[in-house]
Amino acid sequence: MKKKILSAVLAAALAVGAFAGCGAAKGKDSKSDGTNARTTLKVAASATPHAEILEHVKSELAKEGVDLQVKEFSDYVQPNNVVESGDFDANYFQHVVYLDNFNQEKGTHLVDAGKIHYEPFGIYAGTKKQLSELTEGDTIAVPNDTTNEARALLLLQEQGLITLKEGAGIKATVQDITANPKNLKIQELEAAQVSRVKGEVAFVVLNGNYAKQAGLDPSKDPIAVEKNDGEAAKNYVNVIAVKDGRQNDEAIQKLVKILKSDETKKWITEKYGQSVIPYAGQ
Template identity: 40%
Template structure:
């Protein structure tokens, strides 16, 4: 084979490899339909816990628009925001406004909410007690150790009449803001996702709705006291879909919001969760 022919073959191989390389993208996949190639746009969304029933339905809707929504599961409340900021995922959906605002301030992240989903009421749970009236002097109570959920939990305890907080403590009170604790409750601070497993070792526990559902609890039936939606006080605890600030107007991500905020999804949430999660769109 002549030198000229070899050169042409090598050049052709390089061009072929280059062309193939150009088809690979973190934002697109290629599927075949009716013997034709169909490019799908990929959106990676971070979630926590094992419950993704709603997102499975959203995936089906988006697939009809050639959008491949990929769920990326995280075991804690820290990594989903860090992964989003680093560009490892495109969106996340696991947190409320209060948590997002504090987290991005503490970590200096450029993140923003672009859509609202549900209000998930916080609850007080017990393996042994049937009512908060049964809580005895010196009871051990597990409470989330992150600032926003701990503050929310303390406000819940105040509304249940178990403690009194300092006037003006706001949405983020700490244990130091407790001015009255008539039952001498002993607080045990734990990572929110670990609290259900602590129920064997404590008398009562404050558990996020999503975490409770993952632990096979029904917040409406199994809690001994449940947070109520109450207008402006509810707003900080509405769950949101989040992206990077630079991507807040991304047309593709807006399609994800639109696919979530439908009458079909709203009806499913009401039927499936029966008050454990309340749609707000």
């Protein structure tokens, strides 16, 4: 009987020791609070070039313990809504001016966590090939969201097609046009729809990412583009946006650091040429 009791005690001790050993092994793959050491980062993005750039840095970010999940969106509203709601950790699709305007209009609390790249706006051929071919009453399609419409109108002004009210700047709308020698019709459309009417209008004014989605080459196809060393680059740099309070999260900072690395900048330049320009500032 004593031998049986002793055997039972030894078996129990071995079982406890084995259980404790399993717990110690688990701790090597976990944080001190018992949670998994790896972090999942969900980012909403436009397809081109944003999602493509994010896909490129996935493996490098994984080495830093961050599993990047990218979901593509085709509009300019939902990517901000899902970050505001907390369903996503960040988004990558918009420039600073649009972000600020969205916050003002929607009451959201999104902030710039890192400035990544700049995409020159361009005028692309529709039914006509050169601006010199424009005639009385021709139509030019532009994005209808506040900031991108202003950007398109400023570019049309740079080309001498219209004149805007002094000081209209990045808040310009069609109501600010003070001179329109050819009585051009400005067709305002949701940004993703502009390229789809290029067979119906004289010209379209597009963001670089939507131009690429339409099969156009923003480095070769535009009739005219913004200057890449002017105010546009400062106002329209594309950013990683997060809900206020999360800009210093470790995973977010790791993502921004890799996106701004020399290796990523080189990859962006080689892949996109002058259509997507890495931001040089901080």
